[in-house]
Amino acid sequence: MELTETVVEQRAEQPRLFSSRTLPALLAARAARSGNQPLFSDGSTVWSGADALEIASRRAGSLAAHGVKRGDHVALLCGNRTEFMEMVLGCGWLGAVVVPINTASRGPQLEHILRNSGARLLVAEAHLVDVVHALSANDLPLQRIWIIDEPTADSHSPAYETIALPPAAEPIAAGEIGDGDPFAVLYTSGTSGLSKGVICPHAQFYWWGRNTGGGLGVVPGDVLYTCLPLFHTNALNSFFQALVNDAHLVVGRRFSASGFFDALVNTQATVTYVLGAMVPILLGRPATANERRHKVRVALAPGVPGHFQKEFTDRCGIALIDGYGSTETNSVMGGDVSAHRPGYMGKLNRGFDARVVDEHDQPVADGEPGELILRADEPFSFASGYLGMAGETVKAWRNLWFHSGDRVIRESDGYYRFVDRQKDAIRRRGENISSYEVEQVLLSHPSVETAAVFAVKSTLAEDEVMAVIGLRDGEALEPLDLVRYCEPRLPYFAVPRYLDFEQELPKTENGKIQKFKLRETGVTATTWDLETSGYRLKRR
Structure with a gap:
């Protein structure tokens, strides 16, 4: 796919609409810098930077043609595949807000998300549509479902207008979008109540890409491989690491312990991502030749216990970097490989402020556990609140600090160690x-x-x-x-x-x-x- 002259002309006509940290601006800048270099792949389809720009404008065109407007919420129930990112880019280009939903959501949880999000359009894989039909449609705002893949006999319901995913339309100009405009609503599980929809602005993802990519040392030409789900912050921000650092993100469908190192070799990955439980699972398997045949130099590995980290690096040759971030915040702690200390989340990254406090928000001494609270220097680098939950927003951001609910210890040399969760x-x-x-x-x-x-x-x-x-x-x-x-x-x-x-x-x-x-x-x-x-x- 080639970058169309239409998109370029529309950008030239409307330069005032683009802020340096919005998705349209980031896509245009990437296309201008390295438009022919690969940006995203799901293992079967590869997009260049120029392709991504065109896909965003054309998918935005199809959304607009079906009545989706700036500020509308579009729910997405889809696994790791190009259609997922196509909808994310299309919404971001138009100024609509994408609402990715965990594909394992069922029953009351899924019903709450669809109701709270206010989405009138859902884009879903065909095999997941039946879990939506099983819900009570009486008070849901949902009106239409676009089905990815061939619709089946069970895909249709009298409650909703259901059609196959419309083809891409003619490209349209990007919406009038600012750094602080909502880009996505990501649902995190509530600790003592219903799941909260975290309102994530455009600039927050820019800073995710800059901060996390910087800690991992992502450089132009790197191949980033993730098998973590794109509907979570970890994997979605890896796309922005690739976007702003001229790298290439390859996504796997899901984590497979038996196939993980094979995937690293096959994709020629240089950077990857694991979670705490994945490392002991991989170490519990017999060693294979591909554990050393890959090109991966580093992995983002939040939550991996310190005693597993050296064993994994010695066995697989991959340096692990811990860190701290949440859907509401950003990559606020970590550092590069040279600063890594097993068992610690790292030091505070530049551009953020942190305190460890007691129940009255008073700082505790170094070495004493307390709640981690956070602030950011850059505007819109944190989420802007919880959708439809003003009380929860005020509670979490009280005294002008974001309250993480996590108990940590700050050592006298500035390293932070996770203790446990205060939240239920x-x-x-x-x-x-x-x-x-x-x-x-x-x-x-x-x-x-x-x-x-x-x-x-x-x-x-x-x-x-x-x-x-x-x-x-x-x-x-x-x-x-x-x-x-x-x-x-x-x-x-x-x-x-x-x-x-x-x-x-x-x-x-x-x-x-x-x-x-x-x-x-x-x-x-x-x-x-x-x-x-x-x-x-x-x-x-």
């Missing part, structure tokens, strides 16, 4: 899980009276999901039956691994369940374990 959240298989959302599904079972969900330690460096259940009087329930009830209503990674049934759960005087007591007890000899039951969850 669970981190499993690289996913954030809201205990509240899991509890709501459990409580919807007719036999369940009370339910408490919390994290217990995993051998893979993250968490496992445990639930303690109180049954209604006279009811009996087999653990596996409860798991099967949860399976179509929750993402597979949120289905509890451990189940205990108790007649009475510990409560405060005002009736709130005391989860800290349940955590202290944890897994016992009588706890039912899904892993040893022989049943395997369906990962769709």
